[in-house]
Amino acid sequence: MHALIHDPDAPRGIRLGEAPEPVPGSSQALVEVRAVALNFGELAYISDFRKPGEVPGSDAAGVVVKAAADGSGPAVGSRVATVGWSDGWAELRAVDTGELAVVPEGLDLGAAATLPVAGVTALRALRRLGPVVGRRVLVTGASGGVGRFAVQLAARAGAEVVAAVGSPARGEGLRELGASEVVVGLDGVTAPVFGVLENVGGPLLAQAYSLVEVGGSVQSIGKASLEPSTIDFEAERLRGGGRGIEVFTIGSGLGPDIAYLVGELAAGRLDPQIGWRGSWERAAEAAEALFGRTIRGKAVLDLD
Structure with missing residues (x-):
């Protein structure tokens, strides 16, 4: 599958490449990713926490293509916002069902991707x-x-x-x-x-x-x-x-809090403040803008 991978020689340490498809565990849903959000910290310290060829990325939103085998989490076809400490910037993501929330129809998945971290x-x-x-x-x-x-x-x-x-x-x-x-x-x-x-x-x-x-x-x-x-x-x-x-450390079990924020977003009481948005082919450009302090708010990448 296509993914943004860590490459120490690439601009800001990321480039589009190939990675193995994830194999979900029994309590994980398999999600087809449609949009991801970048966080300054995961880019600033990417070389400290990622090996070359690994897929970084915490925030991703998409559609469930395989429900968790243990029956937890949403059904196939559900739109979801997800979080994990790696593997988010790829076409497919296996994610623990306690770390996601359902996104209602009509709510932009790119906006939902800004919420988890x-x-x-x-x-x-x-x-x-x-x-x-x-x-x-x-x-x-x-x-x-x-x-x-x-x-x-x-x-x-x-x-x-x-x-x-x-x-x-x-x-x-x-x-x-x-x-x-x-x-x-x-x-x-x-x-x-x-x-x-x-x-x-x-x-x-x-x-x-x-x-x-x-x-x-x-x-x-x-x-x-x-x-x-x-x-x-x-x-x-x-x-x-x-x-x-x-x-401060964010901890785990973010699903209920993501769901709360999704609800606020859907009701118009929260603004995702997307300051940059484009194709994930422009990921290095977005990363440079984050480091250059030219983005106010979040940077979102859409998977084409």
Whole structure:
């Protein structure tokens, strides 16, 4: 079958090639993939986690062509959004039935493909902050895939959302998604925040942590800066403590949360924020655009 495979010599480490067809396990459905979504992290660290010739890819949406043998999951012909930690960028995917959700007829599969990693990350990280109604929540890297979902979900949860971006152009559209403030960097943020959904890492993580009020916390979600973070905990001790920081991991069993987000998308209460879309033959182009910070939101590839 055709697939995007990892090739260290190809632009951004991916190219179209051939891969063996997957053999589903008893609790897996076989899905004919129609669209995939790219995530910055899986491209940035592709050489660390993938061997040459392997098929990467977490997010994919398509149609079930073989139902799970154990009777779990949807029937043949069902349209689904799926997640896994590899093998998504291919014509066929075998996926655990606990890691997918049915997509209703009429809902764009490309839009549904944006939801599993970025959408569920934003949803689960927001939950870990605790109740946010009437509280200030800072979202860094707010123009990225996770960030734009986080802004929408936090605003819907009743938070006063401060969206931090790297440039004025990157902040376009965030107020329409629910942000109360859009800032470039954090130097202009002086009022404390209850929670931070932090996607950038590096020095910005320490700066964001210094803004958290007593009883609040930071969810350290990603490292788009590709820089290490250092926090002066002695300085934080002088502030009196009482502020948490957690290394976020998305976990497993994403199916129910994907289903919730699919429902929000279908009802028009969630915008997938697709900033780039094209054929998977243009995957390297899309990857370059992600790294060049020219995409606001998600990049989606359609399988022709």
